[in-house]
Amino acid sequence: MSAPGQGLQMAKRILIVEDDKAIARLLRDNLEYEGFVVETCDNGHEALPSVKRFTPDLLLLDLMLPHGADGFEICRALNESPTRVPVIILSARGQKEDRIRGLTLGADDYVTKPFALDELLARVHAVLRRTKPPIEQLRLGKTLIDFKRLKAY
Amino acid sequence: MIFVVAMFAATVALVWYGYVATREWRSGTNLLLERRANEALALVRAALSADMKGAWITAIVPFNTTNLDDDPPYGMFQVSARTFARFPYPESLVLWKLTGGDKGTTYAFNRADRPPPWETRPSSDDPFPVVLVRDPAALAELVAAVRAQATAASPFIVLERPIDGTPYQIVAHALFASSPPHPLLGFMAFTVNERWLHAQYFDPLVEQVEKIAGSLGGLSITVSDDEGQVVTKAAPVESDGTGDLHARFPLLFIDPALVKSIPSRPTPVREWTVRVRSLPDQTLLATLQGARRMFFLISLAAGASLLALVLTVRADRASAALASMKSDFVAAVTHELKTPVAFIRLVGDTLAKSRYTSPTTVREYAGLLSVEAARLGGSIDNLLTYARYSSSPAAAATELANVEPADLVEDALQRFRPVLDHLEFDLVVAVPADLPQICVDRPAMIQTLDNIVDNAIKYSTTEKQLTVSATATARTVTLTVRDRGTGIPRTDLSRIFERFYRGGNVTVSGSGLGLPIAKRIVESHGGRIEVRSTVGAGTEVDVTLPIGRRTA
Numbered sequence: 001m002s003a004p005g006q007g008l009q010m011a012k013r014i015l016i017v018e019d020d021k022a023i024a025r026l027l028r029d030n031l032e033y034e035g036f037v038v039e040t041c042d043n044g045h046e047a048l049p050s051v052k053r054f055t056p057d058l059l060l061l062d063l064m065l066p067h068g069a070d071g072f073e074i075c076r077a078l079n080e081s082p083t084r085v086p087v088i089i090l091s092a093r094g095q096k097e098d099r100i101r102g103l104t105l106g107a108d109d110y111v112t113k114p115f116a117l118d119e120l121l122a123r124v125h126a127v128l129r130r131t132k133p134p135i136e137q138l139r140l141g142k143t144l145i146d147f148k149r150l151k152a153y
Numbered sequence: 154m155i156f157v158v159a160m161f162a163a164t165v166a167l168v169w170y171g172y173v174a175t176r177e178w179r180s181g182t183n184l185l186l187e188r189r190a191n192e193a194l195a196l197v198r199a200a201l202s203a204d205m206k207g208a209w210i211t212a213i214v215p216f217n218t219t220n221l222d223d224d225p226p227y228g229m230f231q232v233s234a235r236t237f238a239r240f241p242y243p244e245s246l247v248l249w250k251l252t253g254g255d256k257g258t259t260y261a262f263n264r265a266d267r268p269p270p271w272e273t274r275p276s277s278d279d280p281f282p283v284v285l286v287r288d289p290a291a292l293a294e295l296v297a298a299v300r301a302q303a304t305a306a307s308p309f310i311v312l313e314r315p316i317d318g319t320p321y322q323i324v325a326h327a328l329f330a331s332s333p334p335h336p337l338l339g340f341m342a343f344t345v346n347e348r349w350l351h352a353q354y355f356d357p358l359v360e361q362v363e364k365i366a367g368s369l370g371g372l373s374i375t376v377s378d379d380e381g382q383v384v385t386k387a388a389p390v391e392s393d394g395t396g397d398l399h400a401r402f403p404l405l406f407i408d409p410a411l412v413k414s415i416p417s418r419p420t421p422v423r424e425w426t427v428r429v430r431s432l433p434d435q436t437l438l439a440t441l442q443g444a445r446r447m448f449f450l451i452s453l454a455a456g457a458s459l460l461a462l463v464l465t466v467r468a469d470r471a472s473a474a475l476a477s478m479k480s481d482f483v484a485a486v487t488h489e490l491k492t493p494v495a496f497i498r499l500v501g502d503t504l505a506k507s508r509y510t511s512p513t514t515v516r517e518y519a520g521l522l523s524v525e526a527a528r529l530g531g532s533i534d535n536l537l538t539y540a541r542y543s544s545s546p547a548a549a550a551t552e553l554a555n556v557e558p559a560d561l562v563e564d565a566l567q568r569f570r571p572v573l574d575h576l577e578f579d580l581v582v583a584v585p586a587d588l589p590q591i592c593v594d595r596p597a598m599i600q601t602l603d604n605i606v607d608n609a610i611k612y613s614t615t616e617k618q619l620t621v622s623a624t625a626t627a628r629t630v631t632l633t634v635r636d637r638g639t640g641i642p643r644t645d646l647s648r649i650f651e652r653f654y655r656g657g658n659v660t661v662s663g664s665g666l667g668l669p670i671a672k673r674i675v676e677s678h679g680g681r682i683e684v685r686s687t688v689g690a691g692t693e694v695d696v697t698l699p700i701g702r703r704t705a
Contacts, residue, residue: 020492022521026499033508064488092491093484113495117502 012128015056016040017047017074018090019065027060030117031124044069048077056085058128061107063091063098072105079106082150086131088123090115160462164455171451178444182437190398190431193372197362197427201402204358208240208343209407213309213326216341221250221328226260233262233283236343242354242406243343244269247325249296250339257339259296261286269346271317291317299342303327305335309411310342313423320347324407345406351384359385373430379404379423399428486536493529497522531568531603535670538600542673555590555701556598558623558630564595565602566621572610576617583622584632591630592701597674604667605634605694612692613638629680631697640688649684671696 014036018024024040031038041050044065051059059078063071071089078085087109089102094112102110108127111120138145144153212232220228226248233246246262263269263284271291272284295316302310303325312323325342329335355376363372377383401424403409412422500518509515562584566573573580609619616637623632641649650672668684675682680698 020496022525023492023496023499025521026496026503026518029510029514030499030503030508033510064484092488092495094487113491114498115495117499117506 011035011037012057013037013039013054014058014060014124015050015054016060017042017050017065017071018060018062019043020062027120030121034121034124044074047074051078051085055083058124059085059087060124061087061089063089063093063102072101075102075105075107086127088120088127090120157462157466161459164458164462168452168455171448175444175448179441182441185437186431187398189372190429193362193374193431194398194400194427194429196365197359197374197429198400198402200358200362201427204240205242205406206408208236208243209324211239212236212243212246212343213324213341213407216326216328218328218338220248220341221339224250224252229260229262230281230283230285234281237264237282241357242345242350244321244346244349245344247292247295247323247342247344248339249299249342251337257296259288259292261289261292267349269316269344270319270348295323295342295344299323299325299327299340300337303329303337303340305329309407310340311405311407311412316344321345322347322350322404322406343406350404351378351382355385375428375430377426377428379425381426384425397428397430399426401426486532489532490529493525493532496525497529527568534600535604535667538597538674539670542597542670542677552594552596553592554595555592556595557586557590558588558632559584559586561591561593561595561598562602562621562623562632565599565606568603569606569610573619576610578610578613579618581618581620581622583620585623588623588625588630590701591698593678593698594674598678598698601671601674601696602632602634604671605696608667609634609636609638609692609694612636612640616691625700627700629697629699631695633693633695635691635693637691640690640692641684641686642688646684646686650682 014031016024016027016031016038018027018040019042021042024042028038028040039050039054039056041047047061047065047069061071061074065071065074069077071091075087075089078087084106087107089107089110090113091098091102091110092113099110099112108131109123111123138147146152212235220226223229229246229248236243236246244264244267248260248262249257251257263272263286265279265282265284268284271289272286274286295312295314298312298314299310302312308327308329310323310325310327312321312325314321314323322345323342324345325340327340328338330338359374359376363374374385375383376385403412403422404425405412405422409422500522503509504515504518509518562582566580566582606619606621613619613636618637620635621632622635623630625631649668672682675696675698678698680696683695683697684692685695686692
């Protein structure tokens with residue numbers, strides 16, 4: 001892996017929804033090291049409000065969460081909202097049924113715990129590359145269309 | 154579900170079919186009884202009609218002027234004998250003819266075996282069945298009455314009148330001269346004693362009919378007079394109304410059609426009643442009872458299969474619930490074990506790649522690492538104990554030793570002190586040092602207390618207070634762990650010791666094994682565990698253990 005702050009691109013934002021604080025801490029450290037802007041959330045209640053507020057480019061989502069919605073429900077809610085956010089599920093549940101369910105509900109990838117750090121980072125980059133909108137802004141005369149924020153000025 | 158509905162429908166159909174079949178069978182039986190009663194009634198009526206007209210046809214109708222010429226009327230002996238032999242009811246045949254003055258001459262041919270009550274003379278030893286009495290005084294009024302009634306237009310006369318105080322029915326045939334003014338030349342009559350009729354006439358007749366018609370099953374035939382009094386001997390049988398028929402018949406010993414044509418009929422025709430009751434015979438009764446028993450058995454079987462169905466459905470639901478709990482358990486255990494491992498690997502990878510920014514970070518990682526490793530160790534302990542105590546709880550508690558309760562509590566709390574400090578718990582330990590020793594498997598008992606304290610910490614979100622106290626009786630020591638946490642709803646309280654069961658209001662992660670393990674361990678020590686809880690006020694867990702035996 002290369003040094004922090006890859007290139008001149010605007011830093012990508014990643015939200016980590018994970019109830020285990022230790023794992024959340026390590027993921028945060030590593031992703032920040034990669035140059036991402038990272039925020040964490042440790043329960044199901046705050047997950048969706050955090051997404052709204054933080055508008056991440058990617059969500060790392062644990063399936064088993066205390067309080068409120070579990071990972072599957074959050075996944076479904078995100079998939080149904082107009083501002084679709086790419087999701088990578090992080091779960092101790094490695095069974096085929098769980099993977100299929102997660103991917104069906106709109107997750108972009110599924111990583112089973114315990115995972116290798118390299119693999120996770122590679123998948124994060126892959127998903128971001130895949131889901132990057134072709135154009136973020138388009139200027140037509142005096143009108144500016146912002147595809148990311150779904151607004152026109 | 155379709156299977157259950159089909160089973161249920163089939164059972165209901167079976168019972169319904171059984172019920173309908175039994176009812177049909179019963180109504181079929183009733184129909185049969187009814188028809189048999191009908192046949193018997195027709196038979197009785199035909200027999201009565203034929204018999205009651207018989208004497209009239211035999212003795213009275215053929216009476217003509219040649220009989221009057223026969224003087225003395227020896228020919229009448231033969232007629233009387235023949236009539237008496239064939240018909241039981243004529244008591245006397247009476248011949249009157251206009252000879253020897255205006256009074257004429259009366260000949261009464263009486264039965265020898267049953268002399269009329271007005272005959273006062275002793276019967277003779279003559280074996281001939283007919284006794285001739287000439288001009289009996291008792292019949293003078295009768296003769297006068299018949300002579301008064303007789304007209305050329307209606308030669309057949311029926312009279313109801315007493316002879317010497319006994320009621321009689323008299324049937325007569327009058328003969329008139331063929332040339333005007335058609336004087337009455339004579340008449341032929343027979344008398345029927347109505348007392349005898351009441352007492353004797355119908356029984357043999359009914360018996361005979363019963364013999365013919367009753368060969369199929371029980372029939373009860375009774376005859377009653379115009380006042381409703383039964384004149385047959387057979388005891389009236391109570392029946393349930395099926396096959397109970399009756400018909401009226403005129404008490405006339407002459408063709409009833411003929412009587413109706415007589416305009417000046419002196420006495421109204423009396424109508425008697427014949428009643429036929431059909432009794433279900435033994436075969437029918439037995440079959441009906443068999444059908445009823447069959448229906449009962451069908452109902453019983455249906456009830457049993459419905460019960461079995463209900464039990465099956467319930468067992469199925471229970472096993473489905475257990476399967477769901479087990480699956481939750483597997484997920485919980487997976488989470489409990491894999492999360493620390495995931496963390497450890499993450500730390501390893503991070504450190505191996507030197508992706509840290511400062512030595513402080515490394516120290517923090519090390520601290521986290523040790524916490525996660527301890528947590529992993531705790532989870533593994535719990536699982537191993539669970540495995541050990543769930544396979545053979547009796548064999549599990551083998552490493553018993555006497556311990557001080559205070560030591561035990563101290564050991565158990567040791568692990569939690571950093572957490573309790575960190576969460577700023579108010580911890581109160583009130584275990585007297587002079588409590589008697591208890592005899593326990595020390596690591597297992599520490600784990601029990603661990604699980605209870607762990608729950609208390611997990612479920613104390615607002616009031617962070619934890620009290621561990623102990624009391625003793627002569628035989629037991631009770632350790633009590635009390636928190637001021639969320640409490641357990643009443644509906645969950647009875648199920649908290651079930652494996653993998655996790656309360657409806659549970660929001661923290663866990664395997665659902667803590668309390669079942671605690672219960673197993675305590676019970677294998679001969680102790681008991683009790684939980685009292687109020688939602689919003691906290692939970693109190695009592696662990697009661699027997700005081701240690703002195704070891705040799």
